[in-house]
Amino acid sequence: MITYLEAIREAQAHALAADPRVYLYGQDIATFGGAFKATKNLAQAYPGRVLDSPISEDAIVGSAIGAAIEGMRPIVEMQFADFSTVAFNQIVNQAATLHWRTGVPCPIIVRLPSGGTPGSGPFHSQSLEAIYAHYPGLIIVTPATVEDAYSMLLESITIEDPVIFCEHKYLYYHLKAESLPSEALPIGKARVARQGRDATVVTYSAMLHECLAAAEELAAEGWELEVVDLRSIKPIDTDTVLASVARTGRVLAVGEAWPWGGVTAEILARVASEGFNLLDAPPMRLNSKDTPVPFHPNLWGTHRPTAQTIAAAARTLLNK
Amino acid sequence: MLQKPEGSDSTQRAANFSETYRRAYRWMLLARVAEDKIRSLFLGGKVTGGVFLGKGQEAISVATGMALRDGDIFAPLIRDQAGRFAFGESVVDFTMTYIGSRSGPMRGRDGNIHRGRPREGMLPMISHLGAMVSVVNGVLMAHRFQGRRNTVGATSLGDGATSTGAFHEGLNQAAVEKLPLVLVVTNNQYAYSTPTDRQFACADLVEKAVGYGVDGHSVDGTDLTSCLKVIGGAVERARNGFGPQMVVATSLRLSGHGEHDDGHYVLPDLKDSALGRDCLQVSHSHLLKEGWADQETLDSWKRDSISQVDEAVAHAMREPLPDPAREDWCAIASRHLAEGNV
Missing domain, CATH: 3.40.50.970 (Thiamin diphosphate (ThDP)-binding fold, Pyr/PP domains)
Known part of the structure; x- marks a missing residue:
């Protein structure tokens, strides 16, 4: 390993x-x-x-x-x-x-x-x-x-x-x-990390794993989330995001960074401006809280999005 | 392209001091004529953006440029036209950048003193002072990795830049890595409008060298003879393995910060002091006094400078200006990663 x-x-x-x-x-x-x-x-x-x-x-x-x-x-x-x-x-x-x-x-x-x-x-x-x-x-x-x-x-x-x-x-x-890869997707291409039909969750970095756990949680409730791992955020692979939203009609962007501006805002701006007609519900995003990152684990665990808060956001999105 | 100064390194070394002095004077004169011309074009509305002159600092700058040779690195600052010419910058690079010609080195994307040819050893300054020091360090580190020996990197700073974090980080880094860096600090008494007593509290900036563990040198920046000897000596020490060299040259800025600034805050006492001497006039008189050039020769040099500058301005005026419709609006070199292409 x-x-x-x-x-x-x-x-x-x-x-x-x-x-x-x-x-x-x-x-x-x-x-x-x-x-x-x-x-x-x-x-x-x-x-x-x-x-x-x-x-x-x-x-x-x-x-x-x-x-x-x-x-x-x-x-x-x-x-x-x-x-x-x-x-x-x-x-x-x-x-x-x-x-x-x-x-x-x-x-x-x-x-x-x-x-x-x-x-x-x-x-x-x-x-x-x-x-x-x-x-x-x-x-x-x-x-x-x-x-x-x-x-x-x-x-x-x-x-x-x-x-x-x-x-x-x-x-x-x-x-x-298990091992190091012998081939890989090039930089600039996003990856569909989990396929689903009900909503698209767009994320990157460590939040991918929280989103995948949230998708697992919702699968138990009968919802199928599609999770897109951006991999690079400049450039952003807008095509892969829009193709996913075209399948699901719903989008939730999740990032660990602060909410003002940023990657999730960029994703929603692109989906709204280039794929508005694909949407069945208003797009949503979830970020950390708009404060410095806290020291104590009790606070830190709530400051950033987690599988639980992502799952809750996804439920809201799915019920719109 | 960078032009090649007359004569090879070996002939330069062999030439006697009077010949070096004459060549230095001619670069200084060319710089002064070129900058006066750009100033006129600016006042006539032919040049957009800032115009920054090296008036009064030509001796310091030319001594730096002339001490460098093929393979060396020069990161000039805003008052370095004489040094740029001596290092090899062509007059048309100067005029085309000020005018913004598409075929100039900066293609209208950047202007005035923000020009360079990094692949030919002249780094293009950014406006953040002190920021070029560590970039020169990196070039010198690369030379070390690549086994390129005996190269020197020089960069110019003003008294104001010595207050920046980048200056501190860069000079300390050079000292730790024992790099052949030459920092030429011109204390021209003002950083824009800020006098030195609001800039630093040490008695003399050269004292800072001790704190970094580097050699410090002081020179009267109005005296070309001293500049050639002291700055040239510092470059040779760096080349010979003595590590970073810091030269502090004193002068007075004989213009505003830029041509948008009349410099009214410069104290009259300073203008009347020895610091306020114009190095070009001082060297002009010196050439006559020593008999290294007669008035007729000096006049012909001036005519030659004017003709070179006029030709370069005319050349730049004939060149196409940048065209937004034809501009390549892609900021990255790896085009396959430009958004829209992925």
Whole structure:
């Protein structure tokens, strides 16, 4: 069995072995192996290509941009997605604009250990995919499975643009697969994770598993939910979403991030504007509460959507 | 394309100092003439957007540009026209970017001083100050990975940029990685309208070098001789493995922040002080005094600069402007991932 975290490590090991342009840079990632061990033993296996950085997120990303201009393929770790706000300027103003301005691409990967886990609190729990997706010039991926964590990271290295790789910390140890995949859907394609005829649930990252559990719960009540895993949120595979809504007539978008704007709002905007006539009921969405992410598990468990609250939202949608 | 300065590196090294000085002066003069021309075009409504001049900082800038050679990296800032020319930027890149020509390096997508040719070693600055330092570091890290030795990366900053987090992170990163980075900090007494006593509290910015564990150098930015020696020396130290070098050059900005700003807040005492000397006039007098050029030669250099600039402006004026109907409105290089294509 291989975990989601091990898949990320294996993808980096594979990239280091296969491509001399790849190097890893981030805080505590070298001999220590990373705060989550996503780079365990890689510094030993690839001397000089896995480097500890100072606590300088801006300079970590800035240097990756310079190295990418010179033909390298840096993979940088932000340790926690929350800390990437320190690098925000380099990501959105430097990396995201370079190709547009100069025609020179900026192939960097910024790994964002994202999302909440019990006890992590306001500054180690954030899901920032939407704020990066707002900026032109970036690719945002949000793998929800072990297989996608591996294959999408490897594919990201082939992409000529900056990739914001949102890996979910809650899945690091919980999620396991039998083996690493030999083939995969390309980035940009959503996946129907569960087929159903009654309503479409559109989600991504760790919320996929909550949505699948909710679908299981509703199946016991006779409802068949179709669950779409977006996989990447920039680009969004609108076609797959609309095709599903065409089958079901109902849509619920679920995300762990905050409600104002964001991925679920984008999904509903697209469904409403491009597929209004497909809808049999007003579209719905479910997000975390509009507060910082709380520390205590009692609060955290209620702050984010769960299988239970998703199932409740789906029942409301199905009864409209 | 970047133009190649006259003469190879070896002839440059072999040439005597007076020849270096003459070449530096000619780049400074070309920059001054080019910037004066752009200013006129701006005032005449032919240039949209900001115009930012390097007036009074040409000696610092040219010394940086001339100390660099093929394979080196230069991330200029807003007052670096002389250094850009010396590093190899063509006059038409300058005029086409200000005018917004479709065939210029920025194709109307970005303008004025936000230009560069990253593949040819000239990085295009973003407006967020200090942000280029770590990008230059990354280029130098790439050179290390690739086994490209003896290259240097230089970038320019003002006194204001030394207050940013990006400056701190970048210089510290360069020091930790022992990179051949040369930071040329021009303390021109004002960041836009903010005087230095509202910018920093140390007695002299060069003191900061000690805190980062890098070499610090001070130079009178109005004196071309000192700039060539000190900045050139710092570049050589970086090239020879002594790690990051921080040069603090003092001068006075002899224009507004941009041409939209009359700089009325610049104190008269500063203008009358030694800081307020115009480096171009100082070097002009020096050339005459040392007998390195006579008045006739200086006049011919000026005529040559004017003719180069006029030609480059005419060239840019003939080039097509950006056309929104023909524009490729795709921000990413991997077109298969552009929304609508998936």
